[in-house]
Amino acid sequence: MAAFFRGAVRGYAARVPSSSAPSSSAHDSFPLLRQQDGELVRLLDAESRRQQSTLTLIASENHCSPAVRQAASSALTDKYAEGYPGARYYGGCEIADQVEELARSRAKQIFGAEHANVQPHSGTSANLEVLEALAGSRGRILGMALKDGGHLSHGHKVSATGKLFEALQYGIDAESGLLDYEEIRRLAKEHRPSVLIGGASSYPRTIDWRELAAIAREVGALLLADIAHPAGLVAGGVFASPIGHADVVTMTTHKTLRGPRGGLILCKAEHAKKIDGGVFPGGQGGPLMHTIASKAVAFGEVLAPTWKSYAQAVLDNARHLAARLIERGLAVVTGGTDSHMVVVDLKREALSGQDVEERCRAANLAVNKNMVPGDPRPPRVTSGVRVGTAAATTRGLGKGDFDRIAEVLVAIVKGVDPASQRPTIERLCAEHPLP
Numbered sequence: 013m014a015a016f017f018r019g020a021v022r023g024y025a026a027r028v029p030s031s032s033a034p035s036s037s038a039h040d041s042f043p044l045l046r047q048q049d050g051e052l053v054r055l056l057d058a059e060s061r062r063q064q065s066t067l068t069l070i071a072s073e074n075h076c077s078p079a080v081r082q083a084a085s086s087a088l089t090d091k092y093a094e095g096y097p098g099a100r101y102y103g104g105c106e107i108a109d110q111v112e113e114l115a116r117s118r119a120k121q122i123f124g125a126e127h128a129n130v131q132p133h134s135g136t137s138a139n140l141e142v143l144e145a146l147a148g149s150r151g152r153i154l155g156m157a158l159k160d161g162g163h164l165s166h167g168h169k170v171s172a173t174g175k176l177f178e179a180l181q182y183g184i185d186a187e188s189g190l191l192d193y194e195e196i197r198r199l200a201k202e203h204r205p206s207v208l209i210g211g212a213s214s215y216p217r218t219i220d221w222r223e224l225a226a227i228a229r230e231v232g233a234l235l236l237a238d239i240a241h242p243a244g245l246v247a248g249g250v251f252a253s254p255i256g257h258a259d260v261v262t263m264t265t266h267k268t269l270r271g272p273r274g275g276l277i278l279c280k281a282e283h284a285k286k287i288d289g290g291v292f293p294g295g296q297g298g299p300l301m302h303t304i305a306s307k308a309v310a311f312g313e314v315l316a317p318t319w320k321s322y323a324q325a326v327l328d329n330a331r332h333l334a335a336r337l338i339e340r341g342l343a344v345v346t347g348g349t350d351s352h353m354v355v356v357d358l359k360r361e362a363l364s365g366q367d368v369e370e371r372c373r374a375a376n377l378a379v380n381k382n383m384v385p386g387d388p389r390p391p392r393v394t395s396g397v398r399v400g401t402a403a404a405t406t407r408g409l410g411k412g413d414f415d416r417i418a419e420v421l422v423a424i425v426k427g428v429d430p431a432s433q434r435p436t437i438e439r440l441c442a443e444h445p446l447p
C-alpha cells in the first residue's frame with residue numbers, strides 16, 4: 013500500500029488497483045481512450061505495467077497521485093491564458109485566474125516565499141528565464157559544471173545557457189566530492205559574475221546557502237538557488253532551504269516534490285516584476301493551465317500533515333541504503349548522503365556505470381549511470397550510478413526493503429547474473445503497488 017498518500021488524498025486508498033494490468037482490472041484509467049484509440053492505449057497500458065513491475069530508483073523521478081494526474085487532464089488543457097491573474101491577453105480567464113492564484117499562494121505558503129511564478133514549463137525553462145531576467149544577454153554567470161554534478165542549464169556549452177550567457181563553471185573537490193566554497197569564492201572574485209548559481213543534479217550533500225549568498229554579495233552578484241532535486245525535502249524541512257538567502261529559487265515540480273512535470277520559481281518581492289516578465293513574455297507564451305491546476309493539487313498534498321513524514325522517510329531510506337552499500341563493500345561518493353540521492357562510485361569496480369545501469373534494467377531496477385569525482389571514463393560510460401529513494405518511498409518501501417535493494421545492487425555490481433535478482437525486485441513491486 014502506498015502509505016504516503018493516505019490522508020493527503022481522501023478516498024485514494026480504496027481506489028488503488030491491486031492488479032499489475034490496469035486495462036483488465038475493475039479500475040480503468042482510460043475508458044474513453046480505450047474506445048477511441050486502441051493503438052495508443054496499448055502503449056499507455058504497457059507503460060503502466062512497466063512502472064508497476066519496475067522499481068524506480070532514478071533520483072529525478074517520482075510517482076504522483078491519481079489526483080495530481082486527474083487535474084493534469086482537466087478541461088483547462090483547452091484554455092489559453094497568456095499573462096498573469098487579473099492581467100491576461102485572452103477572455104474567459106476568470107477561472108484560470110483563480111486556479112493560478114491558488115497554485116501561487118500554496119507555493120508561497122510551502123516555502124515561505126514572497127513571490128511565486130508557477131508558469132515555467134520545466135526546470136530548464138525556469139533557469140533560462142531567470143538568467144535572462146537577471147543577467148541579461150551576454151551577462152556573466154557562474155554555475156556548477158555538469159561533470160561535477162551540476163545541470164546542463166547552469167551554463168553548459170551545449171545548453172542555451174552556455175550560448176546566450178558568458179558562462180563560467182565551478183566544480184567539486186576531486187578527493188572529497190564536496191563543494192569547495194573557497195574555490196567558488198576565488199572564481200567569483202576573479203570573474204565577477206552577475207548571477208551565481210547554486211544547486212545540482214547529482215550532489216548528495218547539503219548546500220551551504222548562507223555561504224553562497226555571502227560569496228554572491230561580496231562580488232555584487234545575485235544568487236540563484238536551483239533546488240530541482242531536493243525541493244520536496246526542503247518543503248518537508250529535512251534539507252537546507254535557500255529561502256531567505258537566495259534572491260531567486262528555481263525547482264522542478266516532478267522530482268521529490270511529487271507533482272506534475274514542470275517548473276516553479278520563487279523570489280523576493282523586489283525581483284517579482286523582472287522574473288514574471290522573464291517567464292512571460294520573455295521565455296514562454298500561454299501557460300499550461302492544466303499543469304498549473306495539477307501543480308496546485310500537488311502543493312496541497314505537500315501542505316498536508318503527512319508530507320513531513322514522507323520527506324523524512326525519503327531521507328532515512330537514502331541514508332540507510334548508503335550505509336548498507338558501504339557495509340557491503342561499495343564506495344559511495346562523499347561517504348553518504350543528506351538527501352534522497354546516493355551516488356555509487358564504481359571506479360574500483362570492473363563494471364562501468366553504463367554496465368550497471370543495463371544490468372539493473374534486466375533485474376527490473378531503474379537507475380542511471382552518472383559521472384563521479386575524478387571519473388576516468390567518458391560521460392556515456394561513466395564510473396558511477398545515481399540512485400534515489402523518492403519514488404520507492406512513495407510506493408511505501410521502508411528500510412527493510414532497502415536492505416534487499418542494497419543486496420541486489422551489490423550483487424549486480426559484483427557481476428552476478430541480474431536475471432537471478434529479478435524475482436526479489438518483482439516481489440517488492442507486487443507488495444507495493446503504484447499509486
Ligand SMILES: Cc1ncc(COP(=O)(O)O)c(C=O)c1O
Nearest residue numbers: 072134135136163212213240264
Ligand atoms: C538541478 C536541475 N535543474 C534543472 C533541471 C531541469 O529540469 P527539466 O528536465 O524539467 O528541464 C534538472 C533536471 O534534472 C535538474 O536536476
